[in-house]
Amino acid sequence: MARAGQEGRRAAATRRRGAVLEDAILQAAAEVLTESGVAGLTMEEVARRAGTNKNALYRRWPNRLVLGVAAYRRLAAAETAPPDTGSLRGDALEMLRRANSTWSSPYGEILRGLIAAADGTEELLAELRRDPRAGGDACEAAWLTLLGRAVARGEAAPEALHPRVASAPTALLRNEYVTRGVPAVPDAVLTEIVDEVFLPLVRGRGPAGGASAG
Amino acid sequence: MARAGQEGRRAAATRRRGAVLEDAILQAAAEVLTESGVAGLTMEEVARRAGTNKNALYRRWPNRLVLGVAAYRRLAAAETAPPDTGSLRGDALEMLRRANSTWSSPYGEILRGLIAAADGTEELLAELRRDPRAGGDACEAAWLTLLGRAVARGEAAPEALHPRVASAPTALLRNEYVTRGVPAVPDAVLTEIVDEVFLPLVRGRGPAGGASAG
């Protein structure tokens, strides 16, 4: 029982330091986040899980919130290629479904908890915005990409190639979460955002007529 | 020095109870919210300010968050009549400016703090949504009103009279606050929301202004 490894107590066969220790701490923090959410992320628990103590944490991150954001960034390291279904409607719906899936997943809950806990701290929010799946900066780029393809196909007016337009659907989806606090947004809302707002906006309501809905 | 009234210690000349005491507590809570924000809203401080103690608070509200929401509702009891500038653009801009003004004011900061602290609790969010100035349900009704007038004037397509369309500008504005954490949104963003998203959406991009391509 000299090295009762696994979680918690670990007999210090060798004393970790630097990047190795930092990795272990972030790993532990990510686990705690996944299991207990942002509210359950306490410095003591993370330290225990990482087999170290609070000192090592506070030497690296000034407080639990910054640590939480750093740990989240490790969870959310996925890459995203914009969908290419052949139609703007299909692409847009796919983008929203991906976003909805992320936001309603445990990661989404963590993300929302962190955003809430950040309480408007610009630095932390900027850090979180770097997560492509969170509707951040990279997400906007993806929307512009598929908008560009739609313009090339003649499906959208060139004027629609605008950042504000590109971020609109995501903003509307996020709004559902922020203001309603629901665990997940039904698919009908996604199609409504696409058919009632996004498509009319990019292709014009006039001559072309509505989407599938009249 | 028998009754050292004002704030804090108040010699109990007469012991308040019921609605009178409740009012005093809410008043104190509202003051604390205004001065110290949501983070500074502690039960002890509120009790001290109200000249009572925590018991009286916990007998009425289960925790500090519910008390905070109740106190906020007292701060935000204003009525709102939709603007009527004669043009849809003017109305929309005025609506957004009002919202921006609210959100960037101390009240907006409190509101955002409460939304953050509510952390997705549907009940509390619903309660907060009852504040017309917060972009809540009443706000959506106002947008529909001015949209209706625009349709009557021929400024907007009848299809634009849709809740999802009506809530879009507010959602985009809120999005700026949520994702960027800025203290206030510049007016240029408001006009961009109106000119690049809202107006093209409700009046169609075709003949009126933007693209002739469909």
Place this chain on the structure above:
DNA sequence: TGATTACGGTACTTCTCGTACCTTAACTAG
């Protein structure tokens, strides 16, 4: 090999939530 860095262990202060218990004032019913 000796100096420096930074981990690990532990204890501590501070804060705040939420609860418990008891005394006493205000109200209410008879």
Place this chain on the structure above:
DNA sequence: CTAGTTAAGGTACGAGAAGTACCGTAATCA
């Protein structure tokens, strides 16, 4: 007017977590 009930006020306490302070010691580096 008195007795009984309800609800304030006072105070103390336990729990949980943040963040700080020291100190001995293992790892690394000059």
